[in-house]
Each structure stands twice: as structure tokens, then as C-alpha cells.
Amino acid sequence: MLNYTLDFGPVIEGLPDLLRGCVGTLSLAFAGMVIALVIGIGGVVLRGSPIRPVRWLVIAFVELIRNTPFLVQIYFVFFALPLIGIRLSPTPTAIIALGLNGGAYAIEIIRGGVQAINKGQIEAGFALGLHKRDVFRYIVLRPALRAVYPSLTGQFIMLMLTTSIASAIAAYELTSVAKLIENASFRSFEVYGTITLLYLLLSWLMMQVFNLIGRRYFSYPVK
Amino acid sequence: MGPAEYLFLLSGLKWTLALSAVGFVGGGIAGLLVALCRSSGRRWLERTAAGYIGLFQGTPLLMQLFVVYYGLSLVGIDLDAWSAVAIGFTLHASAYLGEIWRGSIEAVPKGQSEAARALGIKYRSRMIDVVLPQAFRISLPATIGFLVQLIKGTSLASIVGFTELARAGNIVSNQIFKPLLVFGIVGLFYFMICWPLSLYGSWLEKRLAGPAR
Amino acid sequence: MTNAILTSRRTLLLGAATALAAPALLTRPAYAITPDEIKKRGKIIIGIQGDNPPWGFVNSAGKQEGIDADIGELFGKELGVPVQFMALEVANRIPALTAGRVDVLFATMAMLPDRAKAVQFSKPYVANQIVLLAPKTVDIKTNADMAKFTISVARGAAQDTEVTRNAPSGTNILRMDGDAASIQAVVSGQAQAIGGNIFYIRRLEDAKPGVFEQKLTFTSIYNGACTRLGERELNAAINTFIDKIKANGELAKITRKWMNAEQPPMPEKLDNIPFTVG
Numbered sequence: 001m002l003n004y005t006l007d008f009g010p011v012i013e014g015l016p017d018l019l020r021g022c023v024g025t026l027s028l029a030f031a032g033m034v035i036a037l038v039i040g041i042g043g044v045v046l047r048g049s050p051i052r053p054v055r056w057l058v059i060a061f062v063e064l065i066r067n068t069p070f071l072v073q074i075y076f077v078f079f080a081l082p083l084i085g086i087r088l089s090p091t092p093t094a095i096i097a098l099g100l101n102g103g104a105y106a107i108e109i110i111r112g113g114v115q116a117i118n119k120g121q122i123e124a125g126f127a128l129g130l131h132k133r134d135v136f137r138y139i140v141l142r143p144a145l146r147a148v149y150p151s152l153t154g155q156f157i158m159l160m161l162t163t164s165i166a167s168a169i170a171a172y173e174l175t176s177v178a179k180l181i182e183n184a185s186f187r188s189f190e191v192y193g194t195i196t197l198l199y200l201l202l203s204w205l206m207m208q209v210f211n212l213i214g215r216r217y218f219s220y221p222v223k
Numbered sequence: 224m225g226p227a228e229y230l231f232l233l234s235g236l237k238w239t240l241a242l243s244a245v246g247f248v249g250g251g252i253a254g255l256l257v258a259l260c261r262s263s264g265r266r267w268l269e270r271t272a273a274g275y276i277g278l279f280q281g282t283p284l285l286m287q288l289f290v291v292y293y294g295l296s297l298v299g300i301d302l303d304a305w306s307a308v309a310i311g312f313t314l315h316a317s318a319y320l321g322e323i324w325r326g327s328i329e330a331v332p333k334g335q336s337e338a339a340r341a342l343g344i345k346y347r348s349r350m351i352d353v354v355l356p357q358a359f360r361i362s363l364p365a366t367i368g369f370l371v372q373l374i375k376g377t378s379l380a381s382i383v384g385f386t387e388l389a390r391a392g393n394i395v396s397n398q399i400f401k402p403l404l405v406f407g408i409v410g411l412f413y414f415m416i417c418w419p420l421s422l423y424g425s426w427l428e429k430r431l432a433g434p435a436r
Numbered sequence: 437m438t439n440a441i442l443t444s445r446r447t448l449l450l451g452a453a454t455a456l457a458a459p460a461l462l463t464r465p466a467y468a469i470t471p472d473e474i475k476k477r478g479k480i481i482i483g484i485q486g487d488n489p490p491w492g493f494v495n496s497a498g499k500q501e502g503i504d505a506d507i508g509e510l511f512g513k514e515l516g517v518p519v520q521f522m523a524l525e526v527a528n529r530i531p532a533l534t535a536g537r538v539d540v541l542f543a544t545m546a547m548l549p550d551r552a553k554a555v556q557f558s559k560p561y562v563a564n565q566i567v568l569l570a571p572k573t574v575d576i577k578t579n580a581d582m583a584k585f586t587i588s589v590a591r592g593a594a595q596d597t598e599v600t601r602n603a604p605s606g607t608n609i610l611r612m613d614g615d616a617a618s619i620q621a622v623v624s625g626q627a628q629a630i631g632g633n634i635f636y637i638r639r640l641e642d643a644k645p646g647v648f649e650q651k652l653t654f655t656s657i658y659n660g661a662c663t664r665l666g667e668r669e670l671n672a673a674i675n676t677f678i679d680k681i682k683a684n685g686e687l688a689k690i691t692r693k694w695m696n697a698e699q700p701p702m703p704e705k706l707d708n709i710p711f712t713v714g
Contacts, residue, residue: 064414068414069378069413071378071382071389072378075389078626079396079402079620079621080402080406083403087625087626161281162283165379167613175285179591180591183591183596186530188289189290189294192286193294196282199282200282203280203282383528
């Protein structure tokens with residue numbers, strides 16, 4: 001006479017908390033993206049430095065981050081760094097870990113775009129008397145970002161999905177909130193199934209926003 | 224950190240590799256099916272495959288594991304943690320590999336399949352003998368790239384309680400309380416497996432792009 | 437090489453549609469098992485904790501040990517079947533039982549009224565105390581003092597309930613994925629105090645000798661075995677078994693071995709927590 005019936009009651013009751021958790025997820029993702037973009041552009045610049053140790057440092061950073069799991073990275077920042085005096089609470093930990101992780105991928109993606117820039121364009125820029133900084137900004141960076149925009153935004157959406165791993169250190173985001181509801185109600189499948197759909201919604205939302213931004217900034221015609 | 228702890232980490236590493244292998248091979252077989260459906264030309268097949276791919280690419284791997292782990296029991300399939308995560312990773316890999324291979328199938332010049340069709344070669348033979356071998360070559364860098372992601376992804380199995388390398392690291396760190404050392408070594412183990420694969424993939428990518436220059 | 441895969445809008449929407457269709461495929465299976473069925477199956481699957489000494493933990497050789505393991509082995513012997521232990525995370529214990537992954541829980545399950553709504557408890561077999569521990573340098577003398585600090589607990593465990601209940605609202609409580617993670621948090625300094633059971637002090641001593649002490653005592657709780665609601669025969673079998681090992685001294689032997697102290701007598705009843713199937 002015993003059966004397991006699906007009961008979405010606790011999920012529906014917890015919907016306000018879950019939506020707040022979504023905001024938490026988006027905040028972490030956004031902060032992480034900003035840091036990642038800064039690291040990405042900065043990293044590409046440093047990667048082209050004439051000083052060999054600087055180049056190698058960037059390469060080492062990228063390879064290290066891209067070949068180790070995010071979970072281990074975030075455990076390291078949260079549990080291990082306090083031993084050398086750097087103690088950050090869950091949310092800053094998550095943001096920094098996300099920023100570093102996203103940054104490593106951003107460096108590679110943007111670098112691909114930068115390398116594809118026709119050298120003739122750069123030479124033309126200098127010939128026209130443009131400053132080195134302006135050449136970089138308008139002739140190299142902007143077309144490169146436009147070229148890699150789909151890859152970069154795709155990577156950023158994955159960054160948002162990666163925030164769920166931050167629940168392992170109890171950072172404030174959707175999966176952490178879901179775990180609390182699951183604990184109180186024992187309705188694991190209903191809770192996690194629902195937030196899976198919420199993540200799908202967030203992915204879709206982010207894509208719409210990125211498409212809008214892309215149309216606004218990058219819709220000049222390319223030769 | 225003594226030999227017993229290292230051995231425990233290595234046993235976790237063994238499970239990481241096993242889980243990655245099962246996920247990659249199982250996901251590869253299923254992924255091929257997904258890729259073929261996705262590029263079949265039949266609209267309902269393509270749409271179903273697209274929905275399947277979209278589901279796995281638009282949601283976190285952690286959630287996919289949770290849903291499979293808790294959901295399988297509901298439909299009466301009682302599996303231990305290993306089987307549940309193995310299935311979870313297989314499904315995850317099938318969606319991503321399906322999308323990668325769909326892209327490479329479509330990247331094979333259309334003239335190839337047109338010529339094959341003109342010669343009267345049927346779908347099965349056309350795929351197996353003409354399209355897929357070329358698609359496979361094109362897909363190698365991205366496929367290897369995904370394998371690296373999969374190996375890293377197995378660390379999430381630790382959250383459902385499966386003892387692979389990341390969880391072994393957690394357990395050891397709890398016993399000897401040296402998180403810097405332990406997580407450093409765990410990271411190093413992952414790095415030693417993933418980096419060579421990443422380098423190989425990059426090398427392949429350069430080689431394949433070479434003739435195009 | 438990148439792994440950025442951008443899905444089109446349509447693919448995401450199709451993904452949502454697929455996901456929504458999935459629950460429709462679910463059946464409503466009945467999970468109930470009796471001692472006879474367990475004997476016929478040839479083994480009993482016992483849910484237990486894997487990282488909570490001395491209750492349930494997996495030693496470095498991969499073998500399940502602890503108070504719950506010894507009691508579980510005895511119960512298997514009582515039924516005449518070998519035992520298969522399934523180590524579960526704290527938050528996973530009840531879901532694993534209700535979903536049918538395990539037959540019974542001997543998993544340090546504190547008998548709490550909320551849990552009694554989801555599972556059937558047996559008679560209590562061992563007592564535990566939920567306490568607050570912190571470094572000697574941390575000044576916590578009353579419940580109100582907790583507000584000044586970050587407190588780590590294992591999410592969903594009895595200590596989570598106790599700290600949440602006793603700490604002033606607004607206290608920063610770090611709910612980690614399990615006992616081990618919560619201990620790592622307080623040892624690394626991410627939290628300044630930790631809620632746990634009385635055996636935590638041993639683990640904290642191993643980590644940082646001489647640093648920690650017990651600050652507050654919250655409550656005594658009792659652990660019971662758990663079965664699914666409605667499983668009359670299995671619940672009765674466990675209760676009979678617990679009476680038996682109390683009477684013949686086996687239970688006292690086990691608790692003395694692991695806890696080095698005598699146990700108080702078990703209560704005859706607990707409010708809102710039935711010991712038998714009503």
C-alpha cells in the first residue's frame with residue numbers, strides 16, 4: 001500500500017526562495033564574467049609580451065586552470081588558502097574561482113580571435129598614424145571580440161551553469177537554495193528536477209541578452 | 224602524508240578513469256546515434272535530437288547527475304552510486320558528442336555525399352564508408368577537448384557520494400588536515416591526465432588546419 | 437582549443453519541452469519490503485554513514501566500520517542474510533530509503549518529529565548529544581553569543597536543526613555537504629564554531645590538538661533505525677531485535693567498544709515519534 005507519489009508542494013512553496021536563488025546565480029555569474037573578461041583581455045596582452053617569463057606565466061595559468069576540475073579549484077581557494085592567510089567567505093570565493101576559471105578560457109578564445117586579425121590591418125593602422133593603444137582597441141580587439149563573440153558568450157553561459165558547483169562551499173545560489181528545500185522536504189527528484197528547468201530558463205535568458213548585446217555592438221558590416 | 228593516503232588517492236584515481244572511460248565509450252555510441260538523428264534530414268528526428276542536446280547543454284552537469292541519481296529509483300530502477308553516475312555521464316556525453324559530431328558531419332563537403340548518392344550507395348554504406356570517416360577526422364580536436372571536460376566532470380560524482388579522486392581527496396584531507404597539500408596533489412593528478420590529452424588535441428588541431436593555409 | 441558550444445534558442449526551448457515531458461513517463465512504484473522478502477532475496481542493504489566516526493565510517497582499507505556497522509551486522513545475522521552496506525551522505529539518508537535504494541537505515545538517524553513524518557523510526561538504540569564546539573579562544577558562553585560568529589554544520593543533520601533553532605536569527609550558518617566538510621570549514625577557519633555530536637571533539641583534536649573545546653550543550657537525542665512508512669513487519673522485526681540485543685548485553689558491548697562510556701537508559705516513548713507502525 002506504499003507508493004512514492006510525486007509531490008511538488010514543497011517546491012511550489014519554496015518558489016520565492018528559488019527565484020531569489022536564481023538572482024544569486026546570475027549575480028555570481030555576472031561578477032565572474034566581468035573578472036573573466038578582464039583576465040581574458042589582460043591575459044592576451046601579456047601573452048604577447050616580449051618578456052619570456054611573462055608569456056610562460058600566462059601559459060602556465062591557462063593550462064593549469066583548463067586541465068583541473070572547477071570543484072578542486074574552489075575547494076582549494078576555500079579550504080586551502082586560509083592556511084596561507086587568505087580567508088574568503090563563500091560568495092567572494094565563488095566569484096574569484098569563477099573569474100579565474102572563466103578568465104583562463106577567455107584568454108584562449110580571445111587569443112584565437114586576435115591571431116586571426118589580418119596583419120595588414122594593423123600595419124594600415126600604424127601607417128595612418130594611430131596610437132598603439134588605439135590600434136589595439138579598434139583594429140585588433142573589437143574585431144576579434146566580434147569574431148569570437150559566439151564562442152565567448154557560449155563559454156559564459158557555461159560559467160553560469162558552473163555556479164551550481166559553488167553549492168559545495170554553500171555560496172548563495174540556486175543549487176544551495178534547492179539543497180535546503182530538499183533537506184526540509186526530502187523531495188529530491190521534484191526539487192532538483194525543477195531547478196534543472198530553472199537553469200534551462202536562465203540559459204535561455206542569458207542567450208537572449210547576449211544576442212541583444214551582440215546586435216547592438218557588433219552589427220557593423222564586416223568585409 | 225604517508226603511502227596509505229597516496230594509495231587511497233590512487234584508488235580514487237582509478238575510479239575517475241573508469242568513470243571517464245565508461246562515459247566516453249557509452250556516450251560515444253549513443254552520441255553517434257544522436258548525431259545521425261540530428262543530421263538525418265527528417266524534421267521530427269532532428270527536432271527530438273535537438274531537444275535532447277539542448278536539455279543537456281543548457282543545464283549544469285551536477286543537476287543532470289542528481290536527477291538521474293534520484294530519478295532512476297523512482298521508475299523502479301535500483302542502482303548503486305556507480306551505475307547511476309555512469310548512466311548520468313553517458314547521457315551527458317552523448318548529448319555533447321552528438322552535437323560535436325553533428326557539426327563535423329555537416330562539415331564534410333556536400334559533394335562527398337552527393338557523389339555517393341549518385342553512385343547509388345545506400346544511406347548506411349554512405350555514412351559508414353564515406354561521411355563518417357571524414358567527419359571523424361574533422362571532429363578529433365573537439366572530441367578530445369570534450370574528453371578532457373568529461374574527465375574533469377567526474378569530480379562532481381563526489382557530490383552524490385561516489386568515491387572518485389576528488390572525494391578521495393576530501394576524505395584524506397579530513398583525516399590528515401593538510402588541505403593545501405592534498406588538494407594540490409589531487410589537482411596535480413588531474414593535470415597529469417588532462418594536460419597531455421589537451422596538448423594532443425591542440426597538436427591535431429594545428430595539423431588539420433595546416434593544409435588549409 | 438575551446439569547448440564553447442552555443443546552442444540555438446530553438447534547441448533550448450526543445451530541451452525544456454523534453455524535460456517537461458519526462459515526468460509523464462514516471463510510474464508510481466510501490467516500495468515495501470518484508471523480512472521474508474529480504475531473506476528470499478538473500479541479502480539486506482543497510483544505509484549507513486561513511487564518514488562519521490565512531491557511528492559509521494569507511495576505514496582506509498575500504499571496510500565499513502562503526503557502532504551502526506556492528507549493529508547492522510548483528511541484524512543481518514538475526515535475519516540470516518549477509519549485509520551489504522551502502523554509505524550515504526548525511527542529506528541523502530532519507531531520500532535513499534524512500535526511493536528504495538536501501539532496506540533500512542542504521543545511519544546515526546536522530547529521532548526528530550519532522551523526520552518521523554517521512555520515515556518510520558524503531559525504538560531508540562543509542563543516545564547522543566548535540567553540542568557546539570569552538571576553539572578555546574572563541575568566546576561563546578550563551579546561545580546569544582553565536583550571533584557574532586560563523587557556525588558550520590552538516591546540512592540536514594540534527595546539529596543543523598539545533599543550531600538553527602538556538603542561534604539568534606541572522607546568525608551566519610554555513611551549511612556544508614556533510615560532517616567532514618563542516619569540520620574542514622571550522623578547522624580551516626572558514627567558520628569559528630561548529631555544531632556537532634559529542635564525538636566531534638575527537639576528530640577536532642586529531643586535526644588541531646588542544647585547540648577546541650565544547651562550548652554549549654544543546655540537547656540529548658536518540659538514534660533509531662529507519663524503515664519506510666507502513667512497513668509493519670520489518671519495523672516489528674527491528675524492534676524485537678533491539679529488545680534482544682539490549683537484554684543479552686550485545687548492545688552494551690558495542691557502545692562500550694566505540695564510545696568508552698556507559699549509555700543512559702533509553703526512553704520508553706518520545707513525543708510525536710512513534711516507534712511502531714500505527
